[in-house]
Amino acid sequence: MLPPRLRDSRILLVDDQELNLRFISQVLQNAGLHNITTTQDPFAVAALATLHTPDLIVVDLHMPGLDGFGVMEALRPQIEAAGYLPILVLTADVTDESRRRALDAGARDFLTKPINQQEVILRTKNLLETRQLYLDLEQKNAMLDEQNATLEQRVQERTREVEEAQLETLERLARTAEYRDDQTGRHVLRVGRVAALLGRTMGMPEAEVKTLRLAAPLHDLGKIGIPDAILLAPRRLTPDEFDEMKEHTEIGSRILAGSSSDLLQLAERIAKTHHERWDGRGYFGMVAGDIPVQSRIVAVADVFDALTHERPYKSAWPLDLAVDEITKNRGTQFDPAVVDAFRICDAEELVNPAESVPTAFGRDRAGFDRLAGLRVGSRLGRAPTGIPELEADKPGTRIA
Numbered sequence: 001m002l003p004p005r006l007r008d009s010r011i012l013l014v015d016d017q018e019l020n021l022r023f024i025s026q027v028l029q030n031a032g033l034h035n036i037t038t039t040q041d042p043f044a045v046a047a048l049a050t051l052h053t054p055d056l057i058v059v060d061l062h063m064p065g066l067d068g069f070g071v072m073e074a075l076r077p078q079i080e081a082a083g084y085l086p087i088l089v090l091t092a093d094v095t096d097e098s099r100r101r102a103l104d105a106g107a108r109d110f111l112t113k114p115i116n117q118q119e120v121i122l123r124t125k126n127l128l129e130t131r132q133l134y135l136d137l138e139q140k141n142a143m144l145d146e147q148n149a150t151l152e153q154r155v156q157e158r159t160r161e162v163e164e165a166q167l168e169t170l171e172r173l174a175r176t177a178e179y180r181d182d183q184t185g186r187h188v189l190r191v192g193r194v195a196a197l198l199g200r201t202m203g204m205p206e207a208e209v210k211t212l213r214l215a216a217p218l219h220d221l222g223k224i225g226i227p228d229a230i231l232l233a234p235r236r237l238t239p240d241e242f243d244e245m246k247e248h249t250e251i252g253s254r255i256l257a258g259s260s261s262d263l264l265q266l267a268e269r270i271a272k273t274h275h276e277r278w279d280g281r282g283y284f285g286m287v288a289g290d291i292p293v294q295s296r297i298v299a300v301a302d303v304f305d306a307l308t309h310e311r312p313y314k315s316a317w318p319l320d321l322a323v324d325e326i327t328k329n330r331g332t333q334f335d336p337a338v339v340d341a342f343r344i345c346d347a348e349e350l351v352n353p354a355e356s357v358p359t360a361f362g363r364d365r366a367g368f369d370r371l372a373g374l375r376v377g378s379r380l381g382r383a384p385t386g387i388p389e390l391e392a393d394k395p396g397t398r399i400a
């Protein structure tokens, strides 16, 4: 008798001799097998194999019309699809040549005629056990694949959560620095978004745009080290006070220095150089292309946002005056390329940048043409009361 776990195996017997079919069927049934299909028609084997999905096919090698080689050829798609589908070949004489051909065609073992009952059972048992081992292995592999996929998904979820937490921490850090003169912390977030908008408009790769959007809000992190008396002074600063205010670039870059993160390294460069001017008259005298492009972008975003929004020491400028101010400083304070990108951006988007800036950005002047319809002071509330100077080298500037 075959072991119980093999007794449900499906067997397909193929022989043109009905007597052989009856004999083998009887032997297999006596061994405990009960799912046995027989056929004398070799042309029906492929269809029967598809219908019954056998675990073992026993096929006679010598049959009229289509011999065992032809049957195995017809079964090739099923053999390949099944992974391991054993074929036991029945033959009266096994020459080396026919054995080689049969093995090439997919035969796994041979039964020689006259058929020996014990040999039928032993060879059937061996092939079915191998088949069962293959199926067990396949099932375990499928389970492992499923577990791996689940684990991979969990790892991705945890990684995303950690990344989100890190980004949130950076955002909160930026808002902390801004808290004393902008309790909403919206200025730094808008600077990040506008910087991303400008970078994208200038053709910056999307990965760099994303890094810029996240690093730019940390540009004024060093304000955390500036006394309230200076930071919140509702008046022009004295030269000494202004020198102390300038320290926020050094303080910010020192806080951010030494990180292995690309994002924080960029944030450090921006914190240090966002008050540099294209013409070299900025805090450290860096000139034009020596200034990191991200800092040249943040310089425009920072000043424009400071102009168009209210601060403790100033009211919001009307949009058209702010645009004129940025444009007027093209090639002196600001990088001409950044100002050119600024001028083809949508003005509304620059004032109130969306969380996610659209990638398809119209390179036309439509946004600025709409400015013609905006009355001075109408969109942003009141008219300016004292326009601050933008020149970074003049004491009294409040665009810090």
Ligand SMILES: [Fe+2]
Pocket: 219, 220, 248, 274, 275, 399, 400
């Ligand atoms: Fe600053």
